[in-house]
Amino acid sequence: MRPARALIDLQALRDNYRLARELSCARALAVIKADAYGHGAVRCAQALQQDADGFAVACIEEALELRAAGIQGPILLLEGFFEASELALIVEHRLWTVVHSLWQLEAIEQASLGRPIQVWLKLDSGMHRVGLPPRDYAAAFNRLKASGKASEVVMMSHFARADEPGSPASLDQVAVFKAATEGLQAPVSLRNSPAVLGWPQVPSDWVRPGIMLYGATPFDAPQANAAQLKPVMSLESKVICVQQLEAGEPVGYGAAFITDKPMRVGVVAMGYADGYPRHAPTGTPVMVAGQRSRLLGRVSMDMLCIDLTDVPAAQVGSPVELWGRQVLASDVASAAGTIPYQIFCNLRRVPLVYQG
Incomplete structure (x- = not known):
């Protein structure tokens, strides 16, 4: 479930x-x-x-x-x-x-x-x-x-x-x-x-x-032929909790992120035990409810937090794309200081659902 x-x-x-x-x-x-x-x-x-x-x-x-x-x-x-x-x-x-x-x-x-x-x-x-x-x-x-x-x-x-x-x-x-x-x-x-x-x-x-x-793409910069490639994997989950926090509140382990203003923070069922890179920093892109947003704080084993402040439509149950067609795996890998090869190969626990 x-x-x-x-x-x-x-x-x-x-x-x-x-x-x-x-x-x-x-x-x-x-x-x-x-x-x-x-x-x-x-x-x-x-x-x-x-x-x-x-x-x-x-x-x-x-x-x-x-x-x-x-x-x-x-x-x-x-x-x-x-x-x-x-x-x-x-x-x-x-x-x-x-x-x-x-x-x-x-x-x-x-x-x-x-x-x-x-x-x-x-x-x-x-x-x-x-x-x-x-x-x-x-x-x-x-x-x-x-x-x-x-x-x-x-x-x-x-x-x-x-x-x-x-x-x-x-x-x-x-x-x-x-x-x-x-x-x-x-x-x-x-x-x-x-x-x-x-x-x-x-x-x-x-x-x-x-x-x-x-x-x-295997390249660090845009490349014409690589731009024709179609992402095969879309790593998805949902928002499972929403927190309304005031300025100055810590988010996640180690207080690695402190809110600098009143913020809505979403918790997503995805973590490093699923293969999402633990070292992805605050600011790593995600898509939530069809709108681009960002990761906040440290990635936990089973959960991570994202910024919902400017995504008013996002609620519990809203879909989240961690990488795929809208957020490229190469962008997530680059933010985390690694390569898409590794984040694909590290995938585990999540079921693979085939289409096409």
């Missing part, structure tokens, strides 16, 4: 996927790791399976959940496998795997697979997280080809700063990639969400849209 919920607009999800493919003129793996960034991996995959060229998840547990739900399309393991024993499951469930380390290549060479698997061979082009160093890449590629155990090899890397349009770092990484793969013939996958939106000159036969699928 608690009114907190997250509405998930599946048509918006499909529209954002189609935009990614339209902007990139390439095949696109829908990245639905981390339970589709908090949006529900199975339902999102089901909504996309008629459109998507494939899916990408972090690990085999996430892939097997999709297969158990009847998802039949390609599924790429972005972190690859963690133990050689996983290769049997990769073969059985027709999964694709990233190879980012020499030990994984050696495990494939030594395994009795039964049939070849598709491998996405990852280059560390400058992010220095995972990936083969440039000096080892061509030899690893040729070993995979010679092994007879790779049905296809896709050459991939990942950008560290594609969300910074003015930074030369992404083009520097492209140059490293081109040098390391010179003379190798295989499909290429370089572009993630910010690169799909903001780096059209980067070559990619496959793209990997993630955050853009869910309608949030």
Whole structure:
């Protein structure tokens, strides 16, 4: 009966996927790791399976959940496998795997697979997280080809700063990639969400849209292509109490906000236990009764307070949007000193209600 919920607009999800493919003129793996960034991996995959060229998840547990739900399309393991024993499951469930380390290549060479698997061979082009160093890449590629155990090899890397349009770092990484793969013939996958939106000159036969699928921009500033995205999640609740306070009264834990005039304060059934960021400060935007307002004081575990002084129509039971179509998740994240990726992934306890 608690009114907190997250509405998930599946048509918006499909529209954002189609935009990614339209902007990139390439095949696109829908990245639905981390339970589709908090949006529900199975339902999102089901909504996309008629459109998507494939899916990408972090690990085999996430892939097997999709297969158990009847998802039949390609599924790429972005972190690859963690133990050689996983290769049997990769073969059985027709999964694709990233190879980012020499030990994984050696495990494939030594395994009795039964049939070849598709491998996405990852280059560390400058992010220095995972990936083969440039000096080892061509030899690893040729070993995979010679092994007879790779049905296809896709050459991939990942950008560290594609969300910074003015930074030369992404083009520097492209140059490293081109040098390391010179003379190798295989499909290429370089572009993630910010690169799909903001780096059209980067070559990619496959793209990997993630955050853009869910309608949030990866950029700190307005960007033309990102402006076309449609928010997928609307985090909603209701006002459950209204307080009329005089000037000088504290609101919430720690008296973090003190009224500077007579104010109407609304209490909303939403807190950090639901995934709303605890460090969102006073002034973080909310929508109440169709009118823009602001957060007041500290976010509690189950409740938060908002300013109703200039929203006379707001009463107990009035609807509140914490983020969604009217209050962008990126604006809430920015106010809280974080990113929309995190606030989506932190969502919990609230039921997901699917539409479209």
